[in-house]
Amino acid sequence: MTFQRRILLLATAVLLLTAVGVLAVVRASSRAEEKDHAQAGGPPVSEGAVSLDPDRGGRRIVFRNMAWGPHRDELATVPAGAPEGARTASGVSCLRFHAAGGTGICLQADRSGVRDGYKAVVLDASLKEVSAHPLDGVPTRARVSPGGHLAAWTVFVGGDSYAGTNFSTRTSVLDLRTGRLDASLEDFEILKDGKPYRAADVNFWGVTFAADERTFYATLATGGLTHLVRGDLAGRTVTTLRENVECPSLSPDGTRLVFKKRVPGLPAEAPWRLYALDLASGAQTPLGEERSVDDQVVWTDDRTVVYALPGDFGADLYSVPADGSGAPTRLMASALAPALLG
Helix, strand or coil, X not given: CCHHHHHHHHHHHHHHHHHHHHHHHHHHHHHHHHHHHHHHCCCCEEECCCCCCCCCCCCEEEEEECCXXXXXXXXXXXXXXXXCCCEEEEEEECCEEEEECCEEEEEEEECCCXXXXXXXXXXXXXXXXXXXXXECCEEEEEEECCCCCEEEEEEEEECCCCCCCCCEEEEEEEECCCCXXXXXXXXXXXXXXXXXXXXXXXXXXXXEECCCCCEEEEEEEECCEEEEEEEECCCCEEEEEEECCEEEEECCCCCEEEEXXXXXXXXXXXXXXXXXXXXXXXXXXXXXXXXXXXXXXXECCCCEEEEEECCCCCCEEEEEECCCCCCCEEEECCEEEEEEEC
């Protein structure tokens, strides 16, 4: 056997051993992931079609999938009647998401430029991009109006938590009928206690829309206090209604808001409890969830709300009656930012 042939055989053997080693590592990693998934009790997730069409696919939940695996952070769907069942993932990744009326808003990372950033992407019913808008901060809230004609989003532009005081937000509203983008609600006229108001520390967050596709509610913070405001997109005004209301969510029938309220005596890092506000009477009712919820709830119907709490893989979804009765129950593990469709 020549020297050159010996070298060739040796090189071939090395390549074969390397390939076998790589294959073993990949298989071991795959088995470990499967084991971790099984131990976590997470549902199976597979790629497939996800639609935002309210008239297609029956009653269902579309949400950000938080389960570990190749489809983590993707929009996924399950039947509303089987929330812990197998998930269908879309391939579209979102940090924050909401949908209604066949329209979705997806706040996602944007790595297309020189520096990483974020953008708000409007999605049609097939999850195709309609338009994209650069964001000036970290995504935190997103909402679509019931008819699918308006989208709103909030980003942090300083600090990182509503619980403290060192933060600033920017809230934008996009009218899909006209293409008009109100880049900041801070440009609207503020009527506080019946009088025009301006201050350098004004911040807005947590928009929720009424069915008329014009009226909205949101949180206004100024002077160390938070206020519930009612907004008029046509008039470009917001009017304060009451104090100590954050992240309101309007019921489907338009009669109540569920919001998070700061309660004296709770820890500074977890200061909120969920309350329901009857808009006609002004009566407030604490909900059965006694943990601090840092989320904007979603109504599943006129009786129940869903919200996120920290979980093993980032967040889990819970539900509770909106009238103060009952107790919270876990709806889904490893999920965030739900939208109820159909």
